[in-house]
Amino acid sequence: MAENNKGEFTLYLPSFSLKNKVIVVTGAGRGIGRAIAIGMAEAGADVALLARTKEDLEETACHIHNKGRKAYVLPTDITSRMEITESVEEVIKTFGKIDILVNNAGMNIRSQALEVTDDEWQKIMDTNLKSAFMISQEVGKHFKEQESGKIITIASVAGHVALRTGVVYAATKAALIQMTKVLALEWGKYNINVNSIGPWYFRTPLTESLLKDEEYVNDILAVTPLKRIGELPELVGPAVFLASDAGNYVSGQTLFVDGGMKIQGF
Template identity: 40%
Template sequence: MNKQSYDFTGKVAIITGSTKGLGYGMAMLLAKNGADVVVNSRHNDDCEKVAEELRKIGRKVLAFSADVSKREQVEKMIDKTVECFGRIDILVNNAGVGITKSSFDVTEKEWDEVINIDLKGVFFTSQLAGRVMAKQKSGNIINIASLGGVISSAKLVPYMAAKSGVIHMTKGLAVEWSKYNIRVNAVAPGYVPTPMTEPILKDEKSYKILTGLTPMRRLGEVEEIANVVMFLASDYSKYITGETIIADGGRHTL
């Protein structure tokens, strides 16, 4: 039996939206376990700040600001990654946005922003990185979906539409790209305190409702979601593809 490991030494990982929240936690955890990292967000200063943190723990890091809803910007990021590292082993499609708003009031601009970042961005980042992985005959793509792609909530329709699309896209890409030895999986987190969820969680009533709906009676932690990503990125999960792991403290079971 082959020995498995969480040692990512020599592996190159791109994590979109990795300067804060879940993406930051994922970048730190993969780097601490040996991966060289491409740090991404739409803001260069934020990318450079996180990149410097990762360099201090001994990793090679590329800071690259790109809007994942703009295919040409993603293409430049992929090309620069290959130029710097020569390969791409892991892609975590984490960048995302959401709005909490009555469906009667959602504007076309708001709809387009959520769909373009949360769904279109995941597809084209996967496509461009996947082409590199196909040439390598190896690769690992992990899409960050959401509990909102599994169960329904009020006032989150654009976000839920995008995230449910990510879950089904994950299955389709897994089937299509398995012949290239590319695994494609997803993680669907429940509520975790991050800058994105802060507007909801800072309301005491909302916080009590959300924890009350969760069998474990608490919210998740960034590290707990990052650990699932690390598992999917590792050889411990090498017979898993097309899967979505729900990490929500059991809320979807109710």
């Protein structure tokens, strides 16, 4: 503890607890979204789970209930403004508030630039970028009214470094990083923190097939100072930090969780 000029003692270590917080997580049915949703519940939060597939969300909800927290399953097409608006209203009606939004929903189609179709372009743009903006906008209105809130968007190292992940995916992730900065700038006066997390390769259902390719994995490890693939729990800590009081003075930042990859490039 430290003594202030009034003779009062203050704890230096801020709270990482999310007790009594209500968190919305998109793409919460599996992978990174599921891990973050469960981790937020472990930290004390109740979680509203959004994704298209009800069965996946119910499985995530089961894990959260086992942690002793509430989980609300909301099958939602996150590319639909109407469905986003309805789901946000339903969360507020059920819990009375939203404290944190985690924009995690995303997808990729690994086409070479000369082979990208208009349909592929639009699908990736709508899922990764447009959806994140629309739900940030809808939840942001609520945050402005309550004069508090936090948004955490899952971007990617691909938004900062040129990678073999596909040009459209990279463009959406770069845009999410810039969107984070602009929203933080616009909404800071309403006591809204906006940050993003930029992961490198983690073991998820989406990367499972890629990580079975030994040559591909060796290429990844060659540019990763920690010389290993990330594990999902290693993304949860940074997310909880940004969501908790410990991250109250952090805004407009992208926290790269990449084993040091970004300092080298591919």
